[in-house]
Amino acid sequence: MASLLPLLFFFFFASPSLVNAKSNSTITSINRDLYHSSADLLEQIKALVHRHPDKLTAETIKTGNKGYKAEITVVTYCRSRKETDDRSKFRILLSFGQHGRELITTELAFRILSVLSEEQFLPDVDAASLNNTLDKLIIKVVPMENLNGRKLVEEGDLCERRNGRGVDLNRNWSVDWGKKEKDYDPYEENPGTGPFSEPEAQIMRKLALTFDPHIWVNVHSGMEALFMPYDHRNTTPDGVLSERMRSLLSKLNNVHCHKHCMIGSGGGSVGYLAHGTATDFMYDIVKVPMAFTFEIYGDTAASSKDCFKMFNPVDLTTFNRVLNDWSSAFFTIFKLGPLQLDGNHSKAMASGVDKFVSIDEYLDGYLMERRNRYGKKMEVLDVGMQEIRTYFRLFLLSSVLLLFMFCSRIAKGKSSRPIVSALSI
């Protein structure tokens, strides 16, 4: 029996497609002529960065807990590299491949980076006006947020969307975390043991808090849609920012999505509410004025067991059409986003008085800035960060104790009068 296993394995994964005897449906395997492996894609991206040191930089951030390790490569585009710290620039953060099975999204990341480094070109785009637009931007691209989950898919688990230990990275964020709908399926939406239990989500959270983007796009596949907050409610937020988001999405739908993309709140349009998502966190906590989730491709006619086909184009023509349409859409965002938001004004609006950042988040941000400036390694930094956090908490605690002792002394000194509370009610 044991000798038959490798043979069975070969038939399952080496043939381009296989008829499943039970359900009599075809299971499509990954088309290696169209899609890079995760290792090859990251290699190609690093080579691209190496060829364009004037525009691109890359860093790989590693962290882990409970024996589970994760790493995320972040590519930064900035036309004159010495200005990567320039806070006057308009900041855009894009993430791809948060779900392992959505391979097409990581190919789109590579295409966008290739266009940004002028190795590939968009049709009907004037280079001078494009460069003029790009001069004002810093774009951070996370080409493959969920490398461990992606590896499971490449090993044959074609329906896997979660990370390397079975947690959905788009349910592990803190806004409305852990709430479960009636149709909750742990094989799809396991939120983890707590908000930010997963190293990948921790890295992304730090990245978002330190970079403080004006635009965030979380790129997925499975359908064609342009979503704005909220995912955990079936409504969109009120106010002018919401109107601006909707207006930008309408333009994208008309120009690049042939008017058939669904537009609206994730929770209101997709048919289910999603709790603990990245986009809701970006909007509510990081105060990103334009926070989106794009769904760039879906084959709704495919069998629900045929995951590669459900989530990814399987022929060259569709593959190219999707990459062309959506890379153009992103360059429209690069152009219209800053105009729509009227520079830094709206960022100030979104992150005004109601932006409360916890001490942990503040310190994470502070230390991330240090790391960027001096290029220290992440692992070292994580240890340092925990120590500093502990010291800071001890310092706060001892200050409060001292203050309390001081106040009680004064109170004793004036024992004839009652202690008056600072609050009036």
Ligand SMILES: [Zn+2]
């Ligand atoms: Zn997805």
